[in-house]
Amino acid sequence: MTEYNFAYLDEATKRMLRRAILKAVAIPGYQVPFSSREMPMPYGWGTGGVQVTAACLLPEDTLKVIDQGADDTTNAVSIRKFFARVAGVATTEATATASVIQTRHRIPETPLTEGQILVFQVPIPEPLRFLEPRETETRTMHALEDYGLMQVRLYEDIAKHGEIARAYAYPVRVEGRYIMDPSPIPKFDNPKLDNSPALQLFGAGRECRIYALPPYTRVESLDFDDYPFTASKAAGQVCAICGAEDSYLDEVITDDAGGRMFVCSDTDYCATRVAAQAEDAA
Amino acid sequence: MTPLLQVEGLSKFYGTHLGCGDVNFTLWPGEVMGIVGESGSGKSTLLNCLAGHMAPDTGRVIFDTRTDGPRDTVTMTEPERRWLARTDWAFVHQNPRDGLRMNVSAGGNVGDRLMAVGARHYGDIRREAGDWLERVEIDPTRIDDRPRAFSGGMQQRLQIARNLVTGPRLVFMDEPTGGLDVSVQARLLDLLRGLVRRLGLSAVIVTHDLAVVRLLADRLMVMKDGCVVEQGLTDQVLDDPQHAYTQLLVSSVLQV
Amino acid sequence: MSKVMIEISGVTKRFVLHNQGGAVLPVMQGAALSVQEGECVALVGASGAGKSTLMRMIWGNYRCDEGSIQVAGVELCCAAPREVIALRRSKLGYVSQFLRVIPRVPTLDVVAEPLLAQGMDELQAQARARAMLARLNIPERLWWLSPTTFSGGEQQRVNIARGFIQDWPVMLLDEPTASLDAGNRAVVLDLIAEAKARGAAILGIFHDAEARAAVCDREVDVTGFTPARSAA
Numbered sequence: 001m002t003e004y005n006f007a008y009l010d011e012a013t014k015r016m017l018r019r020a021i022l023k024a025v026a027i028p029g030y031q032v033p034f035s036s037r038e039m040p041m042p043y044g045w046g047t048g049g050v051q052v053t054a055a056c057l058l059p060e061d062t063l064k065v066i067d068q069g070a071d072d073t074t075n076a077v078s079i080r081k082f083f084a085r086v087a088g089v090a091t092t093e094a095t096a097t098a099s100v101i102q103t104r105h106r107i108p109e110t111p112l113t114e115g116q117i118l119v120f121q122v123p124i125p126e127p128l129r130f131l132e133p134r135e136t137e138t139r140t141m142h143a144l145e146d147y148g149l150m151q152v153r154l155y156e157d158i159a160k161h162g163e164i165a166r167a168y169a170y171p172v173r174v175e176g177r178y179i180m181d182p183s184p185i186p187k188f189d190n191p192k193l194d195n196s197p198a199l200q201l202f203g204a205g206r207e208c209r210i211y212a213l214p215p216y217t218r219v220e221s222l223d224f225d226d227y228p229f230t231a232s233k234a235a236g237q238v239c240a241i242c243g244a245e246d247s248y249l250d251e252v253i254t255d256d257a258g259g260r261m262f263v264c265s266d267t268d269y270c271a272t273r274v275a276a277q278a279e280d281a282a
Numbered sequence: 283m284t285p286l287l288q289v290e291g292l293s294k295f296y297g298t299h300l301g302c303g304d305v306n307f308t309l310w311p312g313e314v315m316g317i318v319g320e321s322g323s324g325k326s327t328l329l330n331c332l333a334g335h336m337a338p339d340t341g342r343v344i345f346d347t348r349t350d351g352p353r354d355t356v357t358m359t360e361p362e363r364r365w366l367a368r369t370d371w372a373f374v375h376q377n378p379r380d381g382l383r384m385n386v387s388a389g390g391n392v393g394d395r396l397m398a399v400g401a402r403h404y405g406d407i408r409r410e411a412g413d414w415l416e417r418v419e420i421d422p423t424r425i426d427d428r429p430r431a432f433s434g435g436m437q438q439r440l441q442i443a444r445n446l447v448t449g450p451r452l453v454f455m456d457e458p459t460g461g462l463d464v465s466v467q468a469r470l471l472d473l474l475r476g477l478v479r480r481l482g483l484s485a486v487i488v489t490h491d492l493a494v495v496r497l498l499a500d501r502l503m504v505m506k507d508g509c510v511v512e513q514g515l516t517d518q519v520l521d522d523p524q525h526a527y528t529q530l531l532v533s534s535v536l537q538v
Numbered sequence: 539m540s541k542v543m544i545e546i547s548g549v550t551k552r553f554v555l556h557n558q559g560g561a562v563l564p565v566m567q568g569a570a571l572s573v574q575e576g577e578c579v580a581l582v583g584a585s586g587a588g589k590s591t592l593m594r595m596i597w598g599n600y601r602c603d604e605g606s607i608q609v610a611g612v613e614l615c616c617a618a619p620r621e622v623i624a625l626r627r628s629k630l631g632y633v634s635q636f637l638r639v640i641p642r643v644p645t646l647d648v649v650a651e652p653l654l655a656q657g658m659d660e661l662q663a664q665a666r667a668r669a670m671l672a673r674l675n676i677p678e679r680l681w682w683l684s685p686t687t688f689s690g691g692e693q694q695r696v697n698i699a700r701g702f703i704q705d706w707p708v709m710l711l712d713e714p715t716a717s718l719d720a721g722n723r724a725v726v727l728d729l730i731a732e733a734k735a736r737g738a739a740i741l742g743i744f745h746d747a748e749a750r751a752a753v754c755d756r757e758v759d760v761t762g763f764t765p766a767r768s769a770a
Binding site for chain 1: 360361364368383386387389390393394395397398399402403404405407408425426
């Protein structure tokens with residue numbers, strides 16, 4: 001039956017998901033409700049992302065899955081294996097050769113290209129959630145572009161911390177219209193959302209929401225004129241493995257005596273650079 | 283001169299029960315109108331219908347908007363009404379908790395409306411917020427304190443600052459001095475009177491305190507069982523009441 | 539020919555007490571008088587004859603049932619609230635017997651308020667309020683206090699300062715010299731004379747016969763307007 005019901009989902013589910021995705025693409029940044037299905041993994045492990053990926057996959061696709069930038073963590077490995085088994089698609093760890101990339105908490109360092117699809121796993125799709133608890137009210141706020149409250153939140157950050165203290169899930173405005181939660185990616189990745197040649201899809205399984213950024217969509221991080229957005233990361237550090245200065249770094253504690261190192265969070269990017277350096281040396 | 287607010291045949295029913303019935307009045311720029319009546323007389327229902335919090339069943343509420351002139355706020359779209367509520371209108375609740383964001387600093391509370399209408403310069407917003415705190419007699423060094431840390435009177439003044447920062451032309455007040463100590467009430471009344479005069483505000487004040495309307499309101503409307511039984515110049519209604527209910531109301535005030 | 543500033547004719551007033559069995563109390567019938575620019579007219583008559591009632595009808599806080607009351611060209615019997623408010627803001631001043639203010643507001647601001655309501659600059663208004671308070675011998679140390687705590691005589695002088703701070707074309711004075719000592723009474727009489735000299739039309743109630751004689755040009759006895767009580 002794999003020819004008929006390709007990639008795990010039954011026909012009706014796939015149609016429902018694709019309709020939701022089409023609608024999301026048509027209204028960039030708008031959260032489209034969908035009837036999320038049970039997936040063979042717990043909520044919080046990427047059930048939304050898996051459904052979106054399954055709805056997008058074609059037999060000729062090459063899939064890459066990353067978790068916090070890494071291809072080799074449990075979540076990434078199990079989802080990659082899952083699709084290799086149920087859809088039989090090729091898998092890869094190389095960003096450049098993948099046609100569909102499912103991600104948790106990162107956007108790859110290697111620039112994406114036209115034709116690629118980036119699928120984000122989203123825990124909480126509603127950017128206004130912790131400012132306004134009523135879902136009816138947040139929907140109305142989106143509908144009426146009533147976004148002063150979000151700005152108040154950023155004001156409070158500056159008043160309290162001297163800067164906008166959000167390091168991840170930093171809210172963005174899509175095409176000057178909807179305010180969107182970019183999923184918990186570090187704010188370092190926010191500029192990559194803007195004007196990306198790839199199609200970016202966001203799936204929240206538990207919350208039953210899908211939203212999207214079609215290729216070349218204008219995405220601005222919210223800020224103040226006198227406190228502009230900055231895509232910061234660990235200051236003054238380079239990757240201990242590949243020496244990269246331009247990539248997002250993870251801090252790794254190496255012993256109990258305060259020893260630590262900074263390494264690229266994007267394992268493919270790091271490995272590619274190390275390989276190139278070895279080639280140059282040879 | 284164009285009236286700021288024209289109310290024609292406004293009625294609101296709760297099922298078969300009359301909330302307020304066939305209310306008509308015209309409010310001119312710079313006028314302060316009081317609405318008095320006992321609990322359940324329909325004064326809060328009327329205020330909520332005027333301020334767009336509630337849709338009346340019949341009638342028109344025509345407001346002279348800055349950009350398009352007189353418009354019926356009952357039939358305008360929700361975004362238009364919300365825009366008015368953030369710009370030309372202000373609403374001061376009896377309980378400051380209903381009108382303030384309690385988990386946001388005083389500065390953020392005042393800046394809220396500015397940001398809602400598009401202000402994006404932190405320094406300017408903060409300066410304006412500090413300025414308004416001073417105008418309502420709150421020490422500007424407390425700009426980063428949350429309203430919880432304020433006394434009831436301060437919270438009420440903060441609510442007023444938050445409402446007036448966008449320069450509204452019409453202020454709705456629901457028992458603005460209701461929950462306050464007498465001494466704090468006096469201070470607030472003085473402040474309100476000064477602001478109304480300096481900013482040329484018009485206001486509709488709902489209260490059951492006749493002393494408050496005498497000091498603040500130019501005109502007075504008396505409501506009973508959802509209907510307006512008498513309206514006119516404040517001191518004329520209070521000193522020479524014509525309707526039986528108004529006479530009862532005026533004669534029931536305890537003399538100090 | 540001087541302009542008539544207050545013109546009253548055929549004025550009738552009765553109170554209907556709905557909560558006392560709908561009792562009807564006629565208090566005034568066929569009242570008529572006129573006051574010209576630069577003239578001071580005293581209302582006289584026994585206590586309860588209706589002097590204060592007539593004053594209040596001219597001020598606008600008592601309704602007039604029949605007849606006509608014109609003040610500075612405005613017909614009060616059918617005026618909309620905003621017309622009365624405008625009249626009180628710019629044309630009609632009133633010195634009542636009682637001071638009604640918000641507690642806590644400093645005396646200086648109480649006195650300056652009518653000027654501010656007209657849109658005068660705050661500093662200028664305060665300067666005029668200071669001069670007026672000084673003239674009425676209110677000690678400077680009291681200017682920053684609320685008049686609610688003052689003695690009766692002091693309150694009365696604050697009231698007069700507030701009443702005379704502005705050059706009203708028409709003024710109503712309800713016992714302006716009551717409870718004042720000789721010195722302050724002289725100041726008030728001077729103020730009235732000055733107002734007359736600049737052309738104000740003044741209608742007043744003066745129980746103090748000496749004061750009345752000093753400033754009033756003529757008297758109107760309201761006893762003639764009192765309805766016969768036989769109907770009761």
